[in-house]
Structure formats: structure tokens, C-alpha cells
Amino acid sequence: MxxxxxxxxxxxxxxxxxxxxxxxxxTLKRKAIPLYTAPPRKEWVGLTDEEIDELHGSPMSxxxxxxxxxxxxxxxxxxxxxxxx
Numbered sequence: 001m002x003x004x005x006x007x008x009x010x011x012x013x014x015x016x017x018x019x020x021x022x023x024x025x026x027t028l029k030r031k032a033i034p035l036y037t038a039p040p041r042k043e044w045v046g047l048t049d050e051e052i053d054e055l056h057g058s059p060m061s062x063x064x065x066x067x068x069x070x071x072x073x074x075x076x077x078x079x080x081x082x083x084x085x
Contacts, residue, residue: 004034044079047071 009017009030022032047055052071 002036002038005037006035007032008035009033041083044082046075046079 004022005020007019007022009019009032011017011030018035019032049068052068056067
């Protein structure tokens with residue numbers, strides 16, 4: 001995971017303080033909220049066989065018709081395109 005570029009501290013009255021390191025946490029006695037240049041990336045979560053059956057409409061023998069293999073190929077391509085971890 002990328003390192004935060006700064007830290008934010010929420011003070012009473014809705015005020016916010018920004019710092020370039022986490023050391024202010026002790027001085028301000030507030031929890032440091034890390035700030036990033038981009039949102040943290042989520043880990044890829046594929047579909048389970050049961051979810052595929054549900055989307056397919058019935059637990060037809062996907063294994064025997066090669067449809068499950070095709071679903072997994074599409075899923076792998078989507079994972080690639082989204083640069084998922």
C-alpha cells in the first residue's frame with residue numbers, strides 16, 4: 001500500500017489541521033487520518049460458483065457446457081482491465 005502524503009486531524013468545532021507527518025498526533029491528542037494522492041486500491045473479489053449459478057438463472061451444468069470456463073475468462077479480463085490487485 002502507498003504511504004500517506006499527509007495527515008489530517010479533526011479538532012473541536014469542525015476545524016481541521018494538516019501535517020506532513022504523524023508526529024502531530026501526540027501533540028494534538030487527536031487520531032491521525034492518513035491522506036493519499038489516490039484512493040487505496042481494493043483487492044479483486046471474483047464471483048463464486050454459486051453466484052454465477054444465481055446469475056445464470058439455474059444451476060445448469062455450467063461445468064459440462066464450458067460456460068463456467070467462459071465466465072472465468074471474462075472475469076480474468078475484467079480484472080486485468082481494472083488493474084486489480
